[in-house]
Amino acid sequence: MATATHGWRAKCLQRLVRLELPVPKSVALPASTVRAIAAGHGVDASGVLDLFGDGPLISVRPSPANPEWGGPATILNIGMNAKRHARLAETHGEAAADALYLRFIQSYAIHVARLDAEVFDDLRPGPGSLREVLRQYEAETDEAFPEDPARQLSEVLRSMARAWEGTSARLLRRAKGAPEEAALGLVVQEMAQGIGQGTSGSGVIQFVDPVTGKPQVTGRYLGQSQGRDALRTTEALYLTRDPRGQSLEEVAPEIFATLVEHGATCSTRLREEMQIEFTIEDGRLAVLDAVKVQRSARANLRIAVAMAEDGIIAKEEAVLRVEPRALSELLHHQVDPRGPRDVIARGIAASPGAATGRLVFSSTAAQASGAKGEACILVRRETSPEDIRGMHSAAAVLTERGGVTSHAAVIARGLGLPCVVGASEIRLDQRERKLTTADGRVFGEGDIITLDGTKGEALAGAAEMLPPALDDSFRRLLSWADAVRDIGVRANADTPADAETARKFEAEGIGLCRTEHMF
Incomplete structure (x- = not known):
């Protein structure tokens, strides 16, 4: 089984099975089979169901080669019908059986039969809702809802296969960098019910903070639920003990301890920090999936260094796991991704970092703000050499026109200023000293905004910030890179401050000194 033929999810589940994690029985359909289904060829749905025993309930999950390419929605509880509902009512209770059947019908109607979501979304479990x-x-x-599990599975597979091959899906994948021939595998998996007697529910857990990369158990757990329901409600439990409410660690300490062990196993054996999706059915734990933790640039660096120090990966691999451009971002303040973002303008991310300050519309005003010790954001239609002094005084630069090689972009990168250029949706009135956004909001000189040069966005107000990540992990990674490099590194410095910075980062000397900047 390979990622190219069966997709990342199937390959990951295979690894989890080899690690002896409690993964429900799963069958991976390769991309060739999925393409054949999309083209109209039949599939032996009855044969697939026979692999799971008598009267199973199953799910079908997408498995593209790259998780960032997306895919059709997961369908749960395939195989539910009146007979299976009656059996579940005896073992799990009438309410649980109704909830499972209702969820399947809603999902099937919306994603397989392609019916109007508004007709089915509003129904909630309760008396008469199933009828x-x-x-x-x-x-x-x-026509009546299909009772035959083989027909249900066949229709689900056909719907998911054709959705992947649709025009809209192709365009979305292309926007995410997927090749034209990107293929989809499908994973058919036995359901682990999160609804029933005893301790039952579902959740997700990970063991690092996605923003900082520091060790921290995060995630949620929701009793009597399936899939990722725990992430969609405020009623979910915390995972570790928390003064704000009840936690899984208190409700089911043995299961929590087992999850922590599974996380450590994934980190060590898969050589990656994983987010684990799990289900508990009557006190029995099942691991449904595991995906690489989504993380910020600073978290990625810290995780790579920690894994190298723990002997999980080599130092050379840790260096290769961090993109060079990420190091440039970490030298500057960044907008905290956990905070709110009121975006007022978008443009080209020309120079990384973030800054908050008062709007100014001229170099003279920027210099005046600098003289008073006030941070300011210089906004220009486009900059020229006459704006150099103002750019030196500003905390960041925003321009209506320009690209990555424009005057503003080149100078801002040289000065280490956050910069966004080509924000063509804003309208500047230099005479009235005001900025009008695409949605009609007006900002005048002195109003506070935040410029995110890393994402190419301007935000209203003062956004929450993260400081530069010049910590021990950052310096350790640079020292490892220094040990294996085969070229010399000299600085572009033409002021005492630049020379001091070059020494701080252990440059071997000055390679370029432009004397015109000294005077």
């Missing part, structure tokens, strides 16, 4: 959703399905399709 009502079956009535609505028949009214919309002129």
Whole structure:
């Protein structure tokens, strides 16, 4: 089994099984089979169901080669019908059986039958809800909801395969950098019910902070739920003990301890920090999936260094895991991704970092702000050599025109200033000293905004910031890179401050000194 033929999810599940984690029985369909299904060829759905025993409930999950390419929605509880509902009512209770059946019908109607989501989304488990959703399905399709599990599975597979090959899906994948021939595998997996007797529910858990990369258990758990429901409600429990409410560690300490062990196993054996999706059914733990933790640039650096220091990966691999441009970002303040973002303008990210300050519309005003010790954001239609003094005084630069090689972009990168250029949706009135956004909001001189040069956005107000990440992890990674480099590194410095910075970062000397900047 390979990622190229069966997708990342199938390959990851194979590794989890080899690590002896409690993964439910799973069957991976390769991309060639999925393409054949999309082209109209049949699939032996009954044969697939036979692999799971008598009367199984299963899910189908997408498995593209790269998780960032997305995919069709996961369908849960395939195989539910009146007979299976009656059996579940005996073992799990009437309410649990109704909730599972209702969820499947809603999901099938929206994602497989392609019916109007508004018709089905509003129904919630309760007296009469199951009867009502079956009535609505028949009214919309002129046929009863399919009872045959083989037909249900066949229709789900066909729907997911064709959704992947659709024009909209192709355009979305292309925007994410996927090749034209990007293929999709599908994973058919036995359901681990998170609804039922005893301790039952679902959740996700990870063991590092996605922003800082520091060790920290994060995630949520929701009793009597399936999939990623825990991330969609405020009623979910915390994972570790927390004064704000009840936690999984208190409700099921043995299960929590087992999850921590599984996380350590994934980190050591898969050589990556993983987010684990899990389900608990009547006190029994099942690991449904594991994906690489989404992380910021600073978290990625800290995780790579920590893994190298723990002997999980080599120092050379740690260096290769950090993109060079990420180091430039970490030298500057960054907008905290956990905080709110009120975006007022978007442009080209010309120079990384972030700064908050008062709007000024001329170099003279920028110099005046600098003289008073006030941070300011210089906004110009485009900059010229006459704006150099103002740029020196500003905390960041925003221009209506220009690209990555424009005057503002080149000078800002040289000065280490956050800069966004080509914000063509804003309208500047230099005479009235005001800026009008695409949605009609008006900002005048002195109003506070935040410029995010890393993402190419301007934000209203003072956004929450993260300081530069010049910590021990940063310096250690640079020392490892220094040990294996085969070229010399000299600085571009033409002021005493530049020379001091060059010494701070252990440059071997000055390679370029432009004397015109001294005078």
